[in-house]
Amino acid sequence: MNATAETVTKSDAAVFDVERIRADFPILAERAHGQPLAYLDNAATSQKPQAVIDAVNHYYRHQNANVHRGVHLLSERATEVYEGARDRVRDFINARSSREVVFVRGTTEGINLVAHSLGRGFRKGDEVVISHMEHHSNIVPWQQLRDQLGIVLKVAPINQAGELDMEAFEALLGERTKLVSVTHVSNALGTINPVRRIIELAHGRDIPVLLDGAQAVPHAGVDVQALDCEFYVFSGHKMFAPTGIGVLYGKEALLERMPPFQGGGEMIKMVTFDRTVYAELPHKFEAGTPNIAGAAGLGAAVAYLNAVGMDRIAAYEHQLLTYGTEQLQQVPGARIIGTARDKAAVLSVVLDGVHAHDIGTIVDRKGVAVRSGHHCAMPVMQFFKVAATARASLAFYNTRDELDRFCDALRYAREVLV
Numbered sequence: 001m002n003a004t005a006e007t008v009t010k011s012d013a014a015v016f017d018v019e020r021i022r023a024d025f026p027i028l029a030e031r032a033h034g035q036p037l038a039y040l041d042n043a044a045t046s047q048k049p050q051a052v053i054d055a056v057n058h059y060y061r062h063q064n065a066n067v068h069r070g071v072h073l074l075s076e077r078a079t080e081v082y083e084g085a086r087d088r089v090r091d092f093i094n095a096r097s098s099r100e101v102v103f104v105r106g107t108t109e110g111i112n113l114v115a116h117s118l119g120r121g122f123r124k125g126d127e128v129v130i131s132h133m134e135h136h137s138n139i140v141p142w143q144q145l146r147d148q149l150g151i152v153l154k155v156a157p158i159n160q161a162g163e164l165d166m167e168a169f170e171a172l173l174g175e176r177t178k179l180v181s182v183t184h185v186s187n188a189l190g191t192i193n194p195v196r197r198i199i200e201l202a203h204g205r206d207i208p209v210l211l212d213g214a215q216a217v218p219h220a221g222v223d224v225q226a227l228d229c230e231f232y233v234f235s236g237h238k239m240f241a242p243t244g245i246g247v248l249y250g251k252e253a254l255l256e257r258m259p260p261f262q263g264g265g266e267m268i269k270m271v272t273f274d275r276t277v278y279a280e281l282p283h284k285f286e287a288g289t290p291n292i293a294g295a296a297g298l299g300a301a302v303a304y305l306n307a308v309g310m311d312r313i314a315a316y317e318h319q320l321l322t323y324g325t326e327q328l329q330q331v332p333g334a335r336i337i338g339t340a341r342d343k344a345a346v347l348s349v350v351l352d353g354v355h356a357h358d359i360g361t362i363v364d365r366k367g368v369a370v371r372s373g374h375h376c377a378m379p380v381m382q383f384f385k386v387a388a389t390a391r392a393s394l395a396f397y398n399t400r401d402e403l404d405r406f407c408d409a410l411r412y413a414r415e416v417l418v
């Protein structure tokens with residue numbers, strides 16, 4: 001059964017019926033190597049509920065056309081779906097206006113957009129502050145800007161728990177700081193950063209803040225007005241929507257002042273060979289034919305998440321995290337990398353005497369999908385002096401039983417490899 005406002009009501013808030021949720025995700029019924037699939041790789045990408053699959057299917061069967069251009073019926077339908085999804089996202093993150101919701105390919109493109117647009121105005125010696133726990137997508141674009149423009153990249157350190165050192169962070173903010181760009185939740189460690197405090201400190205010095213929300217939006221309610229950040233970016237595919245669609249939220253006044261990222265169709269009002277007048281927000285930043293089917297899926301994912309309830313999702317995942325942490329602590333030789341006090345449901349593990357890649361392979365044979373590697377956060381691995389970790393990252397359709405199976409598989413890996 002699909003979760004809708006009718007089927008999941010506030011009255012069952014106390015009992016999180018995970019089996020009912022699981023029934024909404026057809027792929028969870030797959031078997032892996034003859035075992036029931038335990039999908040614990042949600043930080044990499046999430047699975048899709050039937051409602052999202054149906055929305056994409058429906059789009060191609062009944063609504064497919066290009067947006068904004070045609071007056072014919074299908075074009076109107078496609079535009080309605082696309083702009084309707086934008087309005088849903090606006091409400092979901094509580095943006096003031098749909099003009100502040102720019103569709104992009106994903107978090108990576110959202111950060112690159114800001115780096116190439118806002119960043120184009122930076123000068124040699126200007127500074128961008130990031131943290132040691134960033135995903136590569138919030139490191140490399142700024143390094144590229146450093147190489148092109150001579151800006152300085154400052155990196156706020158973390159401690160052994162994987163928490164941001166807030167004193168050191170504050171000390172990095174200065175006259176030349178043009179932007180603070182940090183992750184809301186770390187994909188490699190699960191750390192939830194104190195983003196309100198980060199924003200308060202930055203705003204105290206008139207510094208704009210970009211938050212990478214890729215790992216936050218799927219797991220807890222996000223309110224961009226309450227946060228008061230200048231930019232917030234996230235990926236559809238990590239929040240139960242298709243790949244190739246994501247969101248850059250930006251404060252309207254700032255977006256208005258920023259030059260377009262890419263040029264082409266869709267982002268113009270008028271073109272002659274002499275000059276171009278750009279389209280209004282948010283279209284100014286959406287050059288070319290967009291991912292309309294992806295937007296249809298994203299709109300459906302947002303409706304689905306609203307029906308389940310972000311507060312309930314956050315509470316349930318927190319229970320899973322607590323349980324998984326306790327169980328992992330009892331696995332001989334296992335050590336959790338990332339023990340922040342405020343943590344999302346990410347369990348990055350190293351096992352004495354066993355390489356993370358071997359863990360991944362052995363665990364996979366038991367039907368458990370986890371990710372082994374650096375998780376696109378090599379500086380985090382360097383800080384903890386590990387080559388890689390095996391990471392279980394949870395979603396609200398995961399169960400205690402799946403965590404038990406992960407722990408059993410780790411025990412088995414130790415038995416056969418050490």
Ligand SMILES: Cc1ncc(COP(=O)(O)O)c(C=O)c1O
Pocket residue numbers: 043044105106107108109135137138183185186187212214215235376
């Ligand atoms: C914290 C964080 N930022 C950015 C990204 C990049 O997201 P995408 O590949 O969807 O652009 C990821 C993906 O794992 C992530 O976890």
